[in-house]
Amino acid sequence: MTESIINRTMLLWNEMESCRPEGVVKKLYSPEMPGRIYCTYRYPERYCGIALSFSKNIMVDTGPFRKLSDFRVRLFDDNSFDNASFLSVELLDDTNRGVFSTLCEDLVRHAVQGTDETETVHGVINLLEKWKNLFGRMHDSHLSLTEQQGLFGELCFLQELFMDPRISNKDSILAWVGADRAARDFRGPAWAVEVKTTATSTHDKLSINGESQLDDSKVERMWLAHYALEVSNTAGCSLADKVNETRAYVEDDLPLLTELNMKLMEAGYFNSEQEDYSSKKYVTESESFYRVKGDFPRIRQGELRSGVSVSSYLVDVPVCEKYLVTKEELLNGILS
Numbered sequence: 001m002t003e004s005i006i007n008r009t010m011l012l013w014n015e016m017e018s019c020r021p022e023g024v025v026k027k028l029y030s031p032e033m034p035g036r037i038y039c040t041y042r043y044p045e046r047y048c049g050i051a052l053s054f055s056k057n058i059m060v061d062t063g064p065f066r067k068l069s070d071f072r073v074r075l076f077d078d079n080s081f082d083n084a085s086f087l088s089v090e091l092l093d094d095t096n097r098g099v100f101s102t103l104c105e106d107l108v109r110h111a112v113q114g115t116d117e118t119e120t121v122h123g124v125i126n127l128l129e130k131w132k133n134l135f136g137r138m139h140d141s142h143l144s145l146t147e148q149q150g151l152f153g154e155l156c157f158l159q160e161l162f163m164d165p166r167i168s169n170k171d172s173i174l175a176w177v178g179a180d181r182a183a184r185d186f187r188g189p190a191w192a193v194e195v196k197t198t199a200t201s202t203h204d205k206l207s208i209n210g211e212s213q214l215d216d217s218k219v220e221r222m223w224l225a226h227y228a229l230e231v232s233n234t235a236g237c238s239l240a241d242k243v244n245e246t247r248a249y250v251e252d253d254l255p256l257l258t259e260l261n262m263k264l265m266e267a268g269y270f271n272s273e274q275e276d277y278s279s280k281k282y283v284t285e286s287e288s289f290y291r292v293k294g295d296f297p298r299i300r301q302g303e304l305r306s307g308v309s310v311s312s313y314l315v316d317v318p319v320c321e322k323y324l325v326t327k328e329e330l331l332n333g334i335l336s
Contacts, residue, residue: 009104013048016041049090050104053078056085058121070135105258143268148239153197153227154178155242162249164331173259179267183212190220203228204317211310214298222292223330229282236281240274289330290323
């Protein structure tokens with residue numbers, strides 16, 4: 001890993017660790033930034049941390065974080081300043097330092113966007129709630145084969161956006177909302193793209209989740225992207241390879257790399273498990289793009305009778321052929 005893609009929290013922790021101080025030390029994240037955000041390090045326990053100093057007038061409840069096994073959240077008086085509190089978050093398992101550093105970078109990025117100190121502190125607390133869920137997902141779940149293939153397809157489309165010089169990398173990453181369990185995988189102000197990935201002996205049926213996934217009634221323009229994969233144990237590209245390929249597009253832009261890594265973790269992909277996603281490889285047999293409009297075969301929410309809901313249904317790919325568009329037509333439509 002080159003220095004250009006090592007985040008600042010990791011660098012500061014490494015600096016403090018190399019000094020082997022007894023007890024807890026802190027370093028200001030950046031003197032140019034508004035607010036007082038610190039990286040902390042506790043020795044000999046080797047606890048890395050992030051901390052925020054703020055006015056005591058801002059009330060913070062750390063109760064929801066008291067019984068966490070992965071990180072510890074505590075509130076102290078900050079004697080370095082008058083009438084100040086010190087919110088400390090320490091990682092208790094150093095093997096997760098890489099994940100934690102990404103989360104801390106995300107916290108810093110959100111903190112500096114706060115319009116005032118109160119908004120900043122409350123935003124940090126909300127992010128800690130999100131961290132609880134992410135660590136829980138890391139421990140409790142492993143991406144199923146279907147989820148791995150789905151993520152592979154979403155990253156294929158994300159790379160299509162990266163490669164179009166008219167679309168910024170930032171807009172491309174922000175458009176990827178499938179990691180957030182949104183109804184569609186990619187969404188812009190007036191458009192949406194749903195990505196489907198098949199990796200079976202036949203690719204002529206697509207499984208659609210619920211009546212909202214292909215419902216275009218609330219969006220001006222909508223497309224369906226289909227990646228047909230062949231599974232191999234020898235040739236092709238693994239999910240871990242695809243993740244690394246995707247990261248390479250933004251590796252020299254730390255804020256965007258952090259945003260992408262957050263999306264990957266929200267999708268259930270953690271670096272600590274990348275070996276599990278390296279053996280199975282995929283070869284892209286074909287990629288197809290469809291404009292979802294008119295009589296495109298799908299179920300829309302407004303067409304269901306009251307009290308009826310749909311968990312999933314199948315779409316026959318051959319029936320969709322008259323709605324085929326080129327990749328260029330889809331990208332032009334996104335930008336129109």
